[in-house]
Amino acid sequence: MKKILTIQDISCLGKCSVTVALPIISAMGIETVILPTAVLSTHTMFKNFTVKDLTDQLIPIVEHWKSEGVTFDAIYTGYLGSAEEIEIAKKIFDMFKTDDTMVFIDPVMADNGKLYPAFDMEYAKLNAGLCGSADIIVPNLTEACFMTDTEYKEVYDEEYVKDLLKKLAALGSKVVVLTGISLSEGQTGVYGLDTRTGEHFIYQNERVDAAYHGTGDIFASVAVGGLTRGLSMEAAFALAADYTADTIRVTKRDPKEPWYGVNFETTIPQLVSRLTVDLALSE
Numbered sequence: 405m406k407k408i409l410t411i412q413d414i415s416c417l418g419k420c421s422v423t424v425a426l427p428i429i430s431a432m433g434i435e436t437v438i439l440p441t442a443v444l445s446t447h448t449m450f451k452n453f454t455v456k457d458l459t460d461q462l463i464p465i466v467e468h469w470k471s472e473g474v475t476f477d478a479i480y481t482g483y484l485g486s487a488e489e490i491e492i493a494k495k496i497f498d499m500f501k502t503d504d505t506m507v508f509i510d511p512v513m514a515d516n517g518k519l520y521p522a523f524d525m526e527y528a529k530l531n532a533g534l535c536g537s538a539d540i541i542v543p544n545l546t547e548a549c550f551m552t553d554t555e556y557k558e559v560y561d562e563e564y565v566k567d568l569l570k571k572l573a574a575l576g577s578k579v580v581v582l583t584g585i586s587l588s589e590g591q592t593g594v595y596g597l598d599t600r601t602g603e604h605f606i607y608q609n610e611r612v613d614a615a616y617h618g619t620g621d622i623f624a625s626v627a628v629g630g631l632t633r634g635l636s637m638e639a640a641f642a643l644a645a646d647y648t649a650d651t652i653r654v655t656k657r658d659p660k661e662p663w664y665g666v667n668f669e670t671t672i673p674q675l676v677s678r679l680t681v682d683l684a685l686s687e
Contacts, residue, residue, distance in 0.1 A: 419665025536576030
């Protein structure tokens with residue numbers, strides 16, 4: 405069985421970060437090892453949430469794993485809350501990465517043209533440096549602009565996207581994938597560049613008119629799971645985009661629709677079924 409390490413916080417209530425990554429990746433038939441950077445009572449859209457920082461525990465935990473001979477097929481980072489955690493993530497890559505280990509980074513720090521309140525430009529630059537250690541990065545448009553000193557645009561064309569991908573590639577990652585890219589009315593998806601071949605790939609599906617917390621974590625978890633199971637770049641990112649969109653649709657139809665997250669639990673059977681079909685087609 406393949407094994408993924410995911411490094412991000414635990415929001416005990418809220419359907420994001422580890423509480424999304426662990427069940428989704430496990431359902432895809434992959435052992436999921438977690439390294440929690442912090443424990444939050446809820447995610448940050450709630451008021452008066454509590455936080456217990458675990459930064460000082462990260463190195464002791466991974467040193468124990470190292471002494472036990474633990475290895476990983478992939479290492480997946482999500483939200484990292486400080487510059488110190490970024491530096492620790494680099495150390496973990498050095499400790500566990502081999503020629504057979506995929507490093508997958510979702511540089512969670514910004515959206516809609518703005519950095520999250522806890523972050524500044526120095527953090528963005530550090531995150532850009534971390535992305536240079538990755539095999540695959542999946543920033544959204546805002547994150548990509550902050551990491552490459554590019555003007556953020558809400559209206560853009562394909563040339564703008566390709567130029568941004570080129571700048572991201574210069575950070576050092578093998579594959580760069582922009583998420584939430586819309587090049588035609590009513591459509592959204594991903595646009596990627598494999599720097600090893602110079603080839604671009606694009607996948608668009610129907611835009612769902614709704615926004616929920618944690619959907620980026622769902623997308624990244626499915627993508628890293630699909631790639632670890634052996635899907636091609638195109639198939640893994642199409643699976644991730646479609647599953648995320650389908651889950652938003654299901655949540656939107658729920659009369660008791662939760663404001664703080666999506667009903668991904670109800671769509672996991674469809675994810676597993678689609679993954680089985682995609683794996684069979686890839687053989």
